[in-house]
Amino acid sequence: MxxxxxxxxxxxxxxxxxxxxxxxxxxxxxxxxxxxxxxxxxxxxxxxxxxxxxxxxxxxxxxxxxxxxxxxxxxxxxxxxxxxxxxxxxxxxxxxxxxxxxxxxxxxxxxxxxxxxxxxxxxxxxxxxxxxxxxxxxxxxxxxxxxxxxxxxxxxxxxxxxxxxxxxxxxxxxxxxxxxxxxxxxxxxxxxxxxxxxxxxxxxxxxxxREPQRGHSSGLMPLSGVIRQLLADNGAVLRVCLVKGALGIGDYALISWLPTLLQRSHGMTALEAGGLVALSITTSGVIASVGGGALSDLVVRRWGVPTRIVLLLGCYTLTIAGASATFFAATGPQSALAFAVWALGSIGGYVIGHVVMQESVPNEMRATTIALSLTISALLGIGLGPSLVPLVAEHVFGEGGLQPAMATVALVAALLAFAVIWPPIRKGLVALRQQPTSALS
The missing domain is CATH 1.20.1250.20 (MFS general substrate transporter like domains)
Incomplete structure (x- = not known):
């Protein structure tokens, strides 16, 4: 490093x-x-x-x-x-x-x-x-x-x-x-x-x-070596992969059913609902992608690479806030705003998590690591997120329970992600206290 x-x-x-x-x-x-x-x-x-x-x-x-x-x-x-x-x-x-x-x-x-x-x-x-x-x-x-x-x-x-x-x-x-x-x-x-x-x-x-030169590459890493890297340091890299999958459940639970909620409960047309959802995710996505990435670089320049992961603490706190706000949204715009808060945290965590994963493994397995996180996100997010919402609505909240079901699935996913990622975040906090000014500054 x-x-x-x-x-x-x-x-x-x-x-x-x-x-x-x-x-x-x-x-x-x-x-x-x-x-x-x-x-x-x-x-x-x-x-x-x-x-x-x-x-x-x-x-x-x-x-x-x-x-x-x-x-x-x-x-x-x-x-x-x-x-x-x-x-x-x-x-x-x-x-x-x-x-x-x-x-x-x-x-x-x-x-x-x-x-x-x-x-x-x-x-x-x-x-x-x-x-x-x-x-x-x-x-x-x-x-x-x-x-x-x-x-x-x-x-x-x-x-x-x-x-x-x-x-x-x-x-x-x-x-x-x-x-x-x-x-x-x-x-x-x-x-x-x-x-x-x-x-x-x-x-x-x-x-x-132009294909850039791979830094410190010694060829394709054997699968046994990939597994050791994923499990090293209390499984920090694997934990980042898993939280992306957990948040994927919340992502797809919300984005799959929010247009339906806006039409059923708030009388919007399909075009109005689609436009509002697109506005929410686009606005949050721009802020989270550019702002989150730039903020993480600022943290690295001041306190060093090991502290970048600390920003995930704020990202996943935002997802908890967005999921909680979904319970109480009384209008279409309020539901869209709650989703925007969720998306701000989720997309920010996606971008910063991508960098954290690739800085934590050798060059020989960087693409493999990203692929693993995408596989977990697709299987958990697409596989469970959309389906859990109607199941929770039917068996927990009953008729008309779409909104609390969406909020419940998203909140549980965010809390699970927070619990899984806490050990490496705690280590980043220790590095932040021990190294107030990095050599990068």
Missing amino acids: AAELMPDEASRATARGWYAVTILCLALLVSFTDRLVINLVVDPIRAELGLTDFQISLLHGAGFAVIFALAGLPSGRLADRVNRRNVIVAGISLWSAATICCGLAGDFWSFFIARVGVGLGEAALIPAASSLIIDCFSARRRGTALGIFALGATFGTGTALFVGGLVLGWSAAGWFDGIPLIGPLEAWRQLFVLVGIPGFALVPLLLLI
């Missing part, structure tokens, strides 16, 4: 590094748009292809999420061994082609296979990109760089709702009728084809990224 803190390390934060961050942020935005745009066209897909609600749920969830989770670790291991830029280029080419194939699917199975392709391709992006960014920057700027990269997820979620709605409106107005191959397609099919194209446009820009 000491070598990473040498003064000449700061020179690595060059224009080349910021170019890589910008293009990778755009790639992440495209990935989230392609992943989530299906939410806008569930009913037209079901009607045209004659699907059941269960089949739609497989396309919406398992067809993407399970493959995304299972492919994450192999993708991370691959990124720790070969050129990371090339892994990303292959991934974006695959998921963009698969997104277009979703718009051309003729039945359930062809659509399902296309969604599997989206999951496989997107699984390659975040582990490889995060590892690449870490090697482009010194410890003094990593939080800011990864925070800017994470903006792609924040804006991608809003883009899927906003731009997707615009494209559907333009399609209904006949704007694309004169385009060969696309014009004869139904509106929902045109949507998938059109949102799949930008990924290919990014490929030439990605190829301009």
Whole structure:
């Protein structure tokens, strides 16, 4: 670690590094748009292809999420061994082609296979990109760089709702009728084809990224070594992975059901509800990603790398506050504000946790570590979050219990995350008291 803190390390934060961050942020935005745009066209897909609600749920969830989770670790291991830029280029080419194939699917199975392709391709992006960014920057700027990269997820979620709605409106107005191959397609099919194209446009820009030199790399680390690193220091790195999974339960519990709550309980239209949720998560996401990353860099410059983790204390306190506020929200805007507080803590913890994990392990397993955290988040978050809410509502709160059920699931998830992460945070607090001014300052 000491070598990473040498003064000449700061020179690595060059224009080349910021170019890589910008293009990778755009790639992440495209990935989230392609992943989530299906939410806008569930009913037209079901009607045209004659699907059941269960089949739609497989396309919406398992067809993407399970493959995304299972492919994450192999993708991370691959990124720790070969050129990371090339892994990303292959991934974006695959998921963009698969997104277009979703718009051309003729039945359930062809659509399902296309969604599997989206999951496989997107699984390659975040582990490889995060590892690449870490090697482009010194410890003094990593939080800011990864925070800017994470903006792609924040804006991608809003883009899927906003731009997707615009494209559907333009399609209904006949704007694309004169385009060969696309014009004869139904509106929902045109949507998938059109949102799949930008990924290919990014490929030439990605190829301009120069693969940075891996710091202190001695080749791919054996799995036994990976496990030892995860369990070292009272399992600090594994704990960060696990809390991301725990918070994922709360993330998906809230974002999956908040639009429904706003429509059922507060009389909003689908467009109004979607717009309010997008505004909440986008605003919090920008503040948490950029501000959280920059604040963590400031902490490192003043008190040293081991103290960065202390900021997770504030992040997870915010998630507890947001979940608690959800119990008492009496209006639609109040519910959205409570979600914004949750998102501020959750996204901030996501960004800072990414940096903490990668600074705590050797270069040879950085992408693998990120992939493990994504796998845990996908399996726990997508697998449990949306399903726990109706179960708690039915068996604990009864009819009309959607709001307290959402709050309960999120609060339990936040408290669990806080308990799991407390030992390494406590160690960071000790380092903070013992080292009032770091050599980085």
